[in-house]
Amino acid sequence: MTGYQDYLIVLTPSESVCRRIKRIKEDSAAMIGNYEGRHSKAHISIQQWPRKKPVWIETLMPKLERELLTLPPLVTSVTGFDFFHHEENPTIYARLDKTSATDIWFKHLKRFFSGGAFIPHITVARSLPAPAFKRLWPYISRQEWHEEFKVDKLTILRREMIGHDKMYRVYKELPFNRRLDFDKFTESKLKVPEVTEKPANSMQFSLF
Numbered sequence: 001m002t003g004y005q006d007y008l009i010v011l012t013p014s015e016s017v018c019r020r021i022k023r024i025k026e027d028s029a030a031m032i033g034n035y036e037g038r039h040s041k042a043h044i045s046i047q048q049w050p051r052k053k054p055v056w057i058e059t060l061m062p063k064l065e066r067e068l069l070t071l072p073p074l075v076t077s078v079t080g081f082d083f084f085h086h087e088e089n090p091t092i093y094a095r096l097d098k099t100s101a102t103d104i105w106f107k108h109l110k111r112f113f114s115g116g117a118f119i120p121h122i123t124v125a126r127s128l129p130a131p132a133f134k135r136l137w138p139y140i141s142r143q144e145w146h147e148e149f150k151v152d153k154l155t156i157l158r159r160e161m162i163g164h165d166k167m168y169r170v171y172k173e174l175p176f177n178r179r180l181d182f183d184k185f186t187e188s189k190l191k192v193p194e195v196t197e198k199p200a201n202s203m204q205f206s207l208f
Helices: 015-032 054-068 100-110 130-141 182-191
Strands: 005-011 044-052 074-084 091-096 121-125 146-151 153-160 169-175
Touching: 015 121, 015 130, 015 146, 044 054, 044 121, 054 153, 054 169, 074 100, 074 121, 074 130, 074 182, 091 130, 100 182, 121 130
Parallel strands: none
Antiparallel strands: 005 044, 005 153, 074 091, 074 146, 091 121, 153 169
């Protein structure tokens, strides 16, 4: 183990969603050849923690675990596909249903981390060259897909910074509070006026 490691914070969708994303990636590779992210398991990226000492991360885990228990499991749906332009190298992704309830849930989750607004999504093919995108997008965009799924934990992945094995592996899986109901939680937050944001020095994970 090196002195520093890379960490990635993700939400993992249901096995059914993961299987379909895998099939779509295999079909895409058959059409355009290999591409970035082809072999990665389906996930919703929340934040990266690059180049961190394991001891730093270990000290944060107890607090993060307590914070996550204030949230219910996420309930959301895949609703087809879209893409980010990224100038000349678009990224194709599975689109997640955007509702006031999911907006509230992600807003509360992001309070535990740094970073601004983001679009929750499941990447299919990242940073494609223009010819590959033009060939692949018509195929993917014609596919209809609406599937609800639940996410009951946050997953922290990590990988070595040097060496031949650069694959991310599961470091921690931290549960959300299964005794909390997603609909009741989000409805209660929608009815209550937004409180003033916490001061920066209380955001324990803003260092990352």
